Amino acid sequence: MSIIVMSVNAGSTSLKFQVFQMPEEIVLASGNIERIGMEDSIFGIKLKGKSEKISKVLPIKDHSVAVEELMNALIEHKIVNSLADIKAVGHRVVHGGEYFSHSVPVDEWSESKVEELCELAPLHNPGALVGLRSLRKALPNAEHCFSFDTAFFQTMPEENFIYPIPYEYYEKDHIRRYGAHGISHEYLTKRLAEIEGKPVDQMNIITCHLGGGASIVAVRNGKAFKVSMGFTPLGGIMMGTRCGDIDPAIVVYLMRKYHYTAEELDTILNKKSGLLGVSGISSDMRDVIEASAQGNPRAILTFSIYVSRVVEQIAGYYGLMGGADAIVFSAGVGENNDIIRQEVCDRLKCMGVKVPADNNFYIRGEEAKLSSDDSKVDVWLIPTNEELVIARDAYKIYTNGK
Template sequence: MILVVNAGSSSIKFKLFNIKDIKNPISTLDGLAERISVDGKLTIEINGEKHVFESEMKDHLEAVKLILSKFTELKVIGKPEDIKGIGFRVVHGGDKIVKTVELTNDIKKTIEDNIRLAPLHNPGALTSINAFQASLPNAKLVGCFDTSYHQTMPEINYMYTTPYKWYTDYKVRKYGFHGISYEYIVYKAQEIFNKKQDKLNLIVCHLGNGGSICAIKNGKSYNTTMGLTPLAGLMMGTRSGDIDPSIIQYISKETGKDIYEITDILNKQSGLQGVSEVSSDMRDVIAAAEKGNKKASLAVELYTQIVADFIVKFANQINDKIDGIIFTAGVGENAGVIREKVTQKCGLLDLNIDSNLNDEKYSDYLVISSAKSKMPILKVRTNEELMICNQTLKFL
C-alpha cells in the first residue's frame, strides 16, 4: 500500500493506493480529516460509500492515529505496517529542491526554512510528515513539491525587475506552483502524442479555484504564471492575479488598511468573487452571467481574456511547434464555455474548438479542436495523487 497525503494547518487529505501491479496502482479509498485541534471530523470514502467519524483530534498526531485505526477497522489494510510508502504534497521547496526526494532530516529542515515563502502551506505539511513518521517509523516518506518542476525555468523567466539584492538576500524570484499537476500532464502527454517527454512542447492551463498556466518546452517548465507566491498571474476564484503594485499603497492611503489587510483582500476577496460579487465558484458566476448579471459577465470576460493573453505570450516564448494546448483542473476540465471563450480570444494562434467535442463527456482526455485549428486543443483530467504515488514507488 502507498498513502498519498496533502495536509494543511488543520486538515489532512489522503488517498490510499493498492500496488498489486506496479504499472497500474489502484485507488482503494480517499478521505479527509478536518477541523483538527477544533472538534474533529474524519470522512473516509470507499467505493462511493462515505464513513463519517466525529472525534476530537487535538493535533495532527492524533488525527494520523485515528486515520490508521479506521483503515484497520474498515478492513482496507490488515495492519498499519502494510503501508510501505507515504507520498506528501509539499507546496514550497524553494530553489534547492528540484525533484521528488526522500524526506530526510535535511529535507525537512529545507521545508522549515521555506515557511517564510509559504507560511500558509509548509507548516501543515511539516507537522503531518512528523506525525506519520512517528506512527509509521518504517514507512518510506517521500516529498513531492509543487515548486520543484519549475526549477528548470531559465533565469530570464524567473527573475523579477526588482533590485538584484532582493534575489540574493531574500530569494525574491518566480517559483511557480501546480508543478505536480503539470508533471502528470506531461507524463500523460507522452501517451497522447506518442512522443518522448523531451520532445514535447505544450501550453497547459491548470484552471481551478486557483489557476496557473505553464509553458512546457522540451518536456520541461519554461515559464509559468504564478510567481513568488500563488497570488500572481491569472485572475482566480478569490485571488486577483497580476495588478499594478501601487494599488496596494493607494488603497492603504484611501482606506487606512495596512499592507497585510490589503494582501489578504487580494488573496481572499478578489478575482471572480471580487469582480462578480456573486461567487468564487466559476459555475455560479457563469450561471449568473447567463441570467444577465453584468458584473458576472464582466468577470467571465476578464478571466478568459487574461488566460488567452498568457497563452499567446507563452506560444511566442516557446517559439517552436506546439504539440497541444491543454485545459485541466476543475474549471479547465469541466467548463466548456470558458474553453471556448479563451480559444476565441487567442486570435493570433488561429485556434478553433469543435462545439460538440467541447461538450462531450470524457473520463481521461479528449481532443476538442476542429480540423480548422492550427494547434490541437485538449481537455485532460489531471491526477496529482497518482503522480505522487508513482513518484513514491520509485523510492521503494
C-alpha cells in the same frame, strides 16, 4: 515487489489522501478529511471497487485525530492488514524554493528547509508540516518523502524567473519566480506524451491548471519554460479568491490610503479578491456563470476578466515558445467547465485553434481531444493526477533505498 504507498496533501484544516499498490498504480482507497478542528468535521473514504463514498461527520480536533481516524479506517476496511504494510508516504509541499528540483526523503535538513519556506507559502507549507508530523508519528517505520510543487520549474531559464527589480534581492533574499502546481503540470506533460506516443522531450505544450488556484505553464521540449504563478501562489491569472498579477503600486497606494497592515493586505489579496472580489457573489466559477446567465453585470464582468487573463497567458506563451503542439485543460474549472474552455478556445482562433462545440460541451472529468483534426494546435482535456506523481516518486525513493 509490490508495496503500499500513500499520497498525502495536508492543509491547515484538511487532509486528502490516496492509497496505492505500487508499482501497479492500483488505487486501493482515496478520500479526504475536511473541517479539521471543528465539531462537524467530515471524514470521507472511497474504496477500490465501490461506487459509493463512505462519509461520516464527527468532531476531529486536530491532524493527529484525523490521522488516527484514517489509520483505523484503512484497517477496518481491510485496505491494509496492519499499519506496517504502508511502506512509503509521499507528502505534497507547495513551496520548495531553490532547494529542491525533485522529490526527496524527509530528513532533518529537508524538513528544516520546508519550515524555512513557510513565509513564502503561508497558506500551504505549515499544513504540510503538520500532516507530515502526524503521519510520521502514526507510521514511524515508513519512508516519508516530500514532493514539491515548485520543483518542476527549476528548469526555467533565468530570463523567465528573474524579476526586473534590483538584482541584490535575488542574491540576498532569493526573490524570483517559483511557480506552483508543478506536480500537476508534470503529470499533464508526461500524460500527453503517453497519449500521443511522442518522446516527452519533443513536446512543446501549454498546460492550464484551472481550479480555485490556477496556473498556466509553457513547456518546451518537455521541461518547464515559464509559469504564470510567481514568487508566491498569489501571482499569475485571476483565481477564486486570489487577485493574480496586479500593478504592485496598488499595494503601496492602499497601505498609504487606508493604513492597512501587511497582514490585512495579504488577506485582501489572497482571500477576498479574484472571482469573489469582482463578482461579490462567489469564488466558485459555477456560481459566477449562473449569475452571469441571469444578467448580473458584475458576474458578467468577472467571467470576461477571467477568460481574458487565460487567453492572454496562453497566447503570450505561444509567442514566447514560437508555437505549441497542444493546449491542455485540467483541474476543477478546466476539467468541468465547458463554457470557459469554449470561450477561451474561440478567442484563440487567431492561433489556428479549432474546437467545435460538439467536441467540447458536456465533456467533464475525462480524457478527451477537444480540437478538430484541422486545428493547428491540438486541444486536450486531461484530468490531473498529482497523487499518482507523488506515489511514483515515493515508490522510487523507497526502492532506491532498499
